[in-house]
Amino acid sequence: MTGDPGKRGERLPFGIMGAGLATIERRIPNEEPPPLPPNPDLRVIGRNVPRQNGREKVTGAIRYTGDIALQGMLHARILRSTVPSARVLNVDLEAALCHLGVRAAITLAHPGNRVTEYVRYVGMPIAALAAVSPEAAAEALALIRIDMQKLPFVTDMDGAQTASAPHVFAPDVAPNGHPSGFPAPADLPLRGNVRGPTVERRGDVGYGFSTADVIVEGKYRTHVQTHCCMETHGIVADWRDDGLTVYISTQFTAGIRRELADAFGLRLAQVRVIVDGMGGGFGSKSTLGRYGWIAVALSREAHAPVRLILSRAEEQVDSGNRPETSQQLKIGARRDGTLTAIALSSCGSAGVGLGAGVGDMASSLYTCPNFESTHTDVFVNAGPGCAMRAPGNVPGAFSLEQSIDELAEQLGFDPLALRDRIDPSPVRREERRIGALRFDWHRKRRRTGAPGPIKRGVGVAQSHWGAYVQLDSACEVRLMRDGSVEVLSGVQDIGTGITTVLAQTVAEVFGLEARDIVVRIGDTDFPAGPPSYGSRTTASITPPARTAAWHVLQALFRAAGPLLGTMPAKLVARDGFIMAGHDPAKRLRFSDVCADLRTDSISAIASRQDDYGGFGRQYGNAATAQRDLGGVQFAEVTVDTETGVIFVERVLAVHDCGRPMNPLQIESQVHGGVLMGLSFALFEHRVLDPRTGHVLNPNLEAYKFAGARDAPAIEVIVLQNYQASSATDAYGIAEPSIIPTAPAIANAVYNATGVRLRTTPMTPAVVLSALGRRPKAEASS
Amino acid sequence: MISRRTFIPRSDLPVAAARPGSGAAGDRSPKEPETATRRDVIAAQGPDAVAMTLTVNGIARMFEAEPRVTLAEALRGALALTGTKIACNRGTCSSCTVWLDGTPIVSCMILAVDVGNRAVTTIEGLIRDGNLHPAQAAFIGHDAIQCGFCTPGMVMSCAALLDRDPRPTRDAVLAAISGHLCRCGTYPHVVAATLAASEEAKS
Incomplete structure (x- = not known):
């Protein structure tokens, strides 16, 4: 079979480095560069290259x-x-x-x-x-x-659902759909303040529960978290x-x-x-x-x-937030651990906005033939929510991963063993294996309770996030007669380090160092770039950057061929030279070849092609890869049963993002995910006054998020997980890294105390009332 | 000393019922401006800009600003030294940290007129003869940076610590940055960078 004449067959790396890495045949478009070998065979990609704009940032020179x-x-x-x-x-x-x-x-x-x-x-x-x-x-x-x-x-989600509640919107002026990059379905019925439900169903949950040997059920509640960008x-x-x-x-x-x-x-x-x-x-x-x-x-x-x-107060009140949710989750399983049914009933409130769903954790993470979820959005008189780092899946993980922990205990399974049974992902399986060894999971799990008020425990939870790609992503690469190189795209660097990763991508093609590459981004005068949300930036913009650079290099080879008396196709670019692949002695400095260019600069523009093996799902300009992004986090906590204070001592985060482009920057992002997840779990709570509708903590002292002394020891392990999907095979990490942190901590708290906390934030008051050491906390808004 | 809070009785969140800043205008009924004339409104304005001098990064600089302007605002505004960042504007997050006579302070909590002749050092003044301070170099090497907005303040506190204690303990580093908020989660790399910079000072 020859297939599309515009494509050629190539063998690309496929699988996890150190766990059966192989190659796979793909048909790839002729305009795409040759396959990129695994990271150990590369010189710039996959290395801890310092941040391209680091000097500007530590000197205050960069302009916000x-x-x-x-x-x-x-x-x-x-x-x-x-x-x-x-x-x-x-x-x-x-x-x-x-x-x-x-x-x-x-x-x-x-x-x-x-x-x-x-x-x-x-x-x-x-x-x-x-x-x-x-x-x-x-x-x-x-x-x-x-x-x-x-x-x-009305400001509280429960009160807003009662028959007597004032209506936040008349039906004809209520928001319909969600504009913040995380779509909510349009044209759902609105009754009072309650919009929906959206229903998702496969199989027959009634039958599924009837065949279950064990059923766990719990009600979970997560509160509003605000983004708290340092720059308003x-x-x-x-x-x-x-x-x-x-x-x-x-x-x-x-x-x-x-x-x-x-x-x-x-x-x-x-x-x-x-x-x-x-x-x-x-x-x-x-x-x-x-x-x-x-x-x-x-x-x-x-x-x-x-x-x-915006002032800080305006920022905290009216620049978006992670909506609150209430979730009723029921899971049935047979004695061998096989899941028979999952039923999830949720509601959430994004204030006057929409999009308060709980994501696709329950529907997608584990194999289960019978699934049903219903979700409603509830309007209240509060500032609108919007997408926030792993929207939906952060609250969704808090309920699902605690329920799985509960199920494992009732079935007499180790939490990791149950997941080995029900999680179809070979990548997370490897992450659990590596993580358990490094964390010393099995020994720490067996540890018996210490005397005294301080209890210690360990917990684990998993991540699941779509590997998103933005298709209308483009990049230009320009080569100047003096050998300087520019990368141009509208894509923006919001702190994740895409500037540096683009420099690495292009430097690798030209055989240069990352610091030789000038990256100009964040300007619509350049080819349109992808958004920096949905953990899709790296997956979307690095393949066109490599492709554009490769086209420029081919043009340079055509100029260099006669100079070196070699066929352009036989040339390679390495270590600052253009050389004959078969005879490295025949070489010219990169900059000397460039000096011979007919024009001051040559350039090429490329855009993101479809994943080589096809997408899992495509909707408009976005798509998801066939495989999801995984991740497993282990947490070790102490709980002071006298004061109710939870302290997270250690988090081990094992993640995958396709080909890791810059491990140090990935580690930085995972630190951020873990800390924001920890902060969501333990501290953050926007408080609305039900009598006035005012936010009582529109600042950074009464709205508490994690500081340096709250940070645990965080270890990060990132797999090299080659998927043979694009010119760089790289994916994102920002969102997968926050999803499992809060449930891993909650599971560790349970392991320490025998008490399950189903509400965020898990403040000392929540801990003490769960331990029966103080009256139940008042229901808060 | 006049505190900023007493000097400017205004909310950070502008509200419909808010009153003009200070002086005579504060006594006026909120309803009165319905018939305001231009003359009344002029009377509602605060004191005019005055000449001030600040010694910043070793240079005495004269400029004009209203007396209610904080040091952070004066640096970023009149003096165009925008490396100092304002993120909370009420002394919580330490993003606006500068040195006053070598000691880190939050510049949003002091009025520019109250600085007097104390020496102000900002992030722009940390480079000596084109060389980065060891803390700055270590921040780059350890990727103690993400979005970079809290970074100048963090650097000022870590650099001050290293200058007064070239071999700080881990706890001393945590104490130095305990008032700094970073939403990207750079704390672990900031601690590693600062300790590494102290290692280099040892060798």
Whole structure:
């Protein structure tokens, strides 16, 4: 069979290094470069190359959005609602416009408009203005007069589902679908504040439970976590007659350009989006957002550049959050461990937003023929949620992986042995094996309880996340006559290190060092790049970068062939030289060959091709690889049964992300996942006052997230898991690394104390009440 | 000393009922500006910008700013030294850490006018003769950086620690960065980097 004439057969590495690595035949497009050998045979990829912009970051030289100052730039502020539900009767900007420093003001709540005249949460924008200084803007903001008719409101998810609860939305103006990069189904019924359900079903759970020998069931609750990006959301908008330029802290320059063009009636070519330094997003900076629209509208109104940087309080209240969830999970199994049925009933609230589902952990991680889930979203009068690092699967893992732990105990299985039985992934099997050895799992598990108030325990939990790819990802590689190389793409570096990984990818092709490569990204003037969400950046942009570099190299070989008296096809690039593959003595310096180029520069643009073996699933511009991303984490904790304090001493994180491009940067990201997961498990809780609808902790001291002294010893092991899927075979790590941390800790707490905690955050109060040492904690909102 | 909180009775979250900043305007009923004239509003403005001098990174620099401006705001604004970052603006996260006479402080919690003639060192001043401070070099080598927003503050605290104690214990490093918040999770690499920089100082 010859198949597609535009493709050729190649053998690529396939499998796990050290555990049966082999090769596999793939048909790959002719424009794609030759297969990349495993990492030990490479010189730059797979090495701990220092961060490309490290020097700029440790010297403070790198420019974040708030560091951008344009000539004549104005400073914007947003007037926000102090009540959770109201009808706006009048917005009077006159006094504010009289302020000598004010250049523009706009109304966002329009009395008489059925959609915009309602305020639905504390912190919702009502009006905004731009002034000559931040101080003038703050003064003028206080001069805006608002007349409002207060309306009844509801802030707790349980109360919002009762028949008497005030409705957050009338059915015809409620959000439909979810715009934050994590889709919620459209056109579901809305009854009161309850939207849905969405139902997923395979097999027959009734039959499945009837054949089970053991059934476990539990109710789990997770609370709102906020992203807490250190750099708050910010934008500098520069509207001119000939087009719009925005500097914005974003995870997706190409997406922001599309949103701006749509929102302001511009052509794509009239909009330029730029981000250099980017101080963290974690999902919350995936879209333009209300604040972004406001800054652009003010710039248009004022005919001047406008900077709008959210304050910390605004950030905590109105820049997105991880929705709260309530989950009822029931699992049945036979005595041999085989799962017979999983039934999951969940609801969640993303405030006035949608997308509070609990992901695909229960439906996808383990083999089970009978599955049913129902999910409803509940509206409350609180700031909208949005995607946050592994949306859905973080709360979903908290319930599933504790239930599996519970099941293992009832069946008399070791938690790892049960997973060996029901988890079809060969990759996680290897991760469990390696992890158990390194962690000394079996010995620590057998340890008997120590006397005294401090109890010690170990727990394990697993990760599952789609290996996402963004198909409309492109990259240009340019080679200059002096031998310098540029990589150009709209893709942005939100701290994960894609700048460095792109330099490594291209350096490998040219036989150069990563530091020889100039990486220019985060600008829509370059070919459109993928978003930095869904752990898809590396998988999406490194293959086109390698492909584009390879095309440029072929052009260079055509110039070098005559100089070396060798067929271009016989040439190789290595260690800064172009040389004949069969006779390394016949060689020329890379830069000397470049000097002979006919033009000042040569360049090539490539875009992401389909995975060589095909995708598992494709929807629009995104797809998932055939295999998921795994990961297994082991946690060791101490629990002080007198104070209720849980301390996590050690976490071992064993993960896979296809071909690891830069192990040190991967380790950094896994540290981040573990710490954010630990922080979700133990500390973080946005508290809403049910009487006023105000967030009581819109800051970083009363909203506690993990600091240096809360960090356990974290060990990271990353497999080399070759999938023969693309020109680089690399995938992401950001989200898989947060998913299993909270349930691993909860399972360890159970191992230590014999008490199962099914609510986050597992604060001392929660621990003590579970231990029967204090009255049950009040139900909190 | 005038504290910032008493000087600026304003919420970080602008609210519909908020009043103008200070002085006479604070006594005015919130309803009154409905009939405000331009003259009234001018009266509502705070004190004008005044001339100040700060000694930053060894150089005395004169500039004009309103008295309510914090050191962090003055550095980032009038002096265009944007390496110092503001992330919480209330002394919680230490992103805005600079040195005052060699001691790390959070620059969002002191007014620029209160600095007087004390020497301010910012992240931009840490490079000597083009050479990175050992803490900076170690941060790069150990990848103690992700998004980089908390990094200048972290570097200032770790560098100050190494300058006063070239061989700190692990606990001393944790104490030095215990007030710093990092959402990307760089803490383990920051500790490793700082201890490694002290190793280099030993050899």
